[in-house]
Amino acid sequence: MTAAPHLARATGDGRRETNAAMVLRTVLDHGPVARRAIAERSGLSPAAVSRQCTDLVRLGLVRELPELVASKGVGRPQIPVDLHTGEGGGPLVGGVHIGVPGSTFGLLDLRGRLLDRRSLPHDDIAPADLPVRIVQGLRAFLGEAVRGRRLLGVGAALGGWVDPAAGTVVRHERLGWAQRPLAAEISRGLGGLDVRVDNHARAVAQSEILFGRPAARRSLVHIFIGNVVDAALGIAGVVHQGPGSGAGDVAHLPVPDSTAVCSCGRSGCLEATASNTAVAHTAVRRGIVPEPDVFLVVDAAAAGDRRADRLLRERARAVGRATALLLDVLNPDLVVVTEHSSLVNPEYLEEIRGAAVDHSHVCGDPERIVSPHAGTAVLPVAAGTVLLNPLFRSPLATSLR
Numbered sequence: 342m343t344a345a346p347h348l349a350r351a352t353g354d355g356r357r358e359t360n361a362a363m364v365l366r367t368v369l370d371h372g373p374v375a376r377r378a379i380a381e382r383s384g385l386s387p388a389a390v391s392r393q394c395t396d397l398v399r400l401g402l403v404r405e406l407p408e409l410v411a412s413k414g415v416g417r418p419q420i421p422v423d424l425h426t427g428e429g430g431g432p433l434v435g436g437v438h439i440g441v442p443g444s445t446f447g448l449l450d451l452r453g454r455l456l457d458r459r460s461l462p463h464d465d466i467a468p469a470d471l472p473v474r475i476v477q478g479l480r481a482f483l484g485e486a487v488r489g490r491r492l493l494g495v496g497a498a499l500g501g502w503v504d505p506a507a508g509t510v511v512r513h514e515r516l517g518w519a520q521r522p523l524a525a526e527i528s529r530g531l532g533g534l535d536v537r538v539d540n541h542a543r544a545v546a547q548s549e550i551l552f553g554r555p556a557a558r559r560s561l562v563h564i565f566i567g568n569v570v571d572a573a574l575g576i577a578g579v580v581h582q583g584p585g586s587g588a589g590d591v592a593h594l595p596v597p598d599s600t601a602v603c604s605c606g607r608s609g610c611l612e613a614t615a616s617n618t619a620v621a622h623t624a625v626r627r628g629i630v631p632e633p634d635v636f637l638v639v640d641a642a643a644a645g646d647r648r649a650d651r652l653l654r655e656r657a658r659a660v661g662r663a664t665a666l667l668l669d670v671l672n673p674d675l676v677v678v679t680e681h682s683s684l685v686n687p688e689y690l691e692e693i694r695g696a697a698v699d700h701s702h703v704c705g706d707p708e709r710i711v712s713p714h715a716g717t718a719v720l721p722v723a724a725g726t727v728l729l730n731p732l733f734r735s736p737l738a739t740s741l742r
Contacts, residue, residue: 357393358737360385364393365402365424365736369452369551372423373406379422394422401425401432401491402451402736426450434732435483435495436724437475437527438541441515441568441618444475446482447721453552453729455718457486468517476530483531494535496727497527498544498720500569504586505539505727511585515568537727541565542589542679543580544723545713546573547730549677550580552722553714556674562667564591566660566680570612574671594666596659597700615659617681624652639682653682657689661696668697668704676710684717 363383368374371382380390397403404425425431433456436447441463448457461478463471483492501513508524510516528536539547546563563573572591574581581588592612593605603613613619621633629648630637641649657680664676676697683689694707713719 357396358735360389361393361396361736362734364390365397365733368397368403368422368424369733373409373421374423375419375421377419396737398422400736402732404431424451426452426454430490432491432493433487434493434725434728435479435487436721436727437479437495437497438720438724439471439475439497439499439516440720441500444478445721445724446479447718447725448483448486449722449725449729451729451732453548453715453722453726455715455722455725457482458718458721459486471516472521472523472526473530476527479527480531492534493732494537494728495527495531496544496724496729497523497536497538498541498724498727499523499538500541500565500567500571502585502587502590503538503540505537505543505582506586508536508538510538511587513569535728537731539727540571540573540586540589541569541720541723542571542573543582544727545677545679545719546575546580548719548723548726549675549714550575550578551726551730551733553677554675554711556709557677559675560671560673561675561677562671562673563677563679564660564664564667566615566617566656566678568617570616572667574673591663591667594663597662599659611659611663615656615663620652620656624649627652635681639685642682643686653689654692656680657683657692658696661693662700664693664697664710665700665704668701668709672703674709677713678710679713679719684712684719687712 364379367379367383376390376394380387402425403422406421406423409421434449436449438445443463444461446459447455449455459482466474502511504511510518510521510523512519524536524538528534542563542565549557549561558578561575565571570592571589573589593610595609596611596614599609599614601613602608603610617635621635624630624638625633629641638649642653660680678693690712694710697710698705698707715722
């Protein structure tokens with residue numbers, strides 16, 4: 342694991358909260374860890390670390406592990422502390438990723454580990470009725486999965502333009518939603534539980550910063566390729582929102598050599614070229630699958646269908662060319678690509694990497710382009726991170742909500 346970032350010490354009213362966040366992040370990175378080591382890594386005084394650990398233990402976010410103390414030693418024993426996780430207890434968070442064909446529910450611990458999951462197909466559910474059905478399914482899932490443990494809240498992630506500060510889906514064209522107060526709707530359905538919402542590309546980016554590779558904390562670009570195509574930018578551990586939280590719309594980013602016609606009236610846009618919807622319809626036209634479902638295409642390729650494999654490699658190269666454009670403009674330490682075929686078969690990730698490096702003017706290292714750390718669990722983990730991120734930034738305030 343990497344060392345916790347050495348943040349400047351806060352003063353005044355915000356000092357206690359900032360120090361608690363530094364301690365909690367250090368425990369996330371290095372736990373189980375003794376208080377003395379936390380002080381050394383965070384730059385806080387031993388007395389400040391002791392106070393914050395006491396608060397975090399009292400709130401149930403951190404636990405002491407006296408069983409790890411050596412039986413013989415000189416001086417006062419240093420009792421390690423760690424995040425309160427495991428079968429013995431500890432708080433949990435729920436997550437729901439709302440996609441176009443279906444939603445995925447997840448239950449996470451404080452380390453972002455997926456403990457349970459369930460799917461809810463959206464077949465025959467009208468967009469206006471979808472929030473109610475999601476709440477019903479989520480309530481049933483949590484009732485069975487939580488099993489008496491403390492639930493801190495629920496994070497929800499979805500595509501389109503989402504304003505996390507307002508808890509509103511500003512625009513999601515594929516679901517027909519506009520100015521939808523999704524956080525409030527879900528919270529009411531769950532009895533007032535704390536609910537946070539965000540765009541899924543930003544949620545994955547934040548998940549990488551919290552739980553993923555060290556380079557993600559310096560700078561990253563995340564590209565999400567699903568039925569919706571969007572992106573997110575993170576710098577120094579913060580995911581960029583932009584005015585009105587509108588950052589990340591790359592659906593109409595031009596893909597060199599693509600002639601796919603887009604609904605915007607132009608050709609060669611990334612979403613029209615590489616989205617799940619576009620690839621699935623191409624697969625039907627080519628006679629690869631009987632119905633437009635990208636997962637059927639991935640299954641066909643895995644079963645040895647060369648036409649399906651060729652189509653997925655075409656998509657991977659298109660994603661790679663778009664990645665090259667973002668690399669040249671932003672030059673991040675890391676590019677994270679969420680795209681289903683490359684999650685289940687690393688050969689498609691290699692196609693993305695190859696096209697990106699071939700077309701980029703600044704990146705010659707394919708290892709800078711990676712899949713999400715959570716693998717095929719990326720979406721429910723990212724959704725739960727929508728709730729975990731504010732917890733790690735403000736543990737005292739968030740955990741008392």
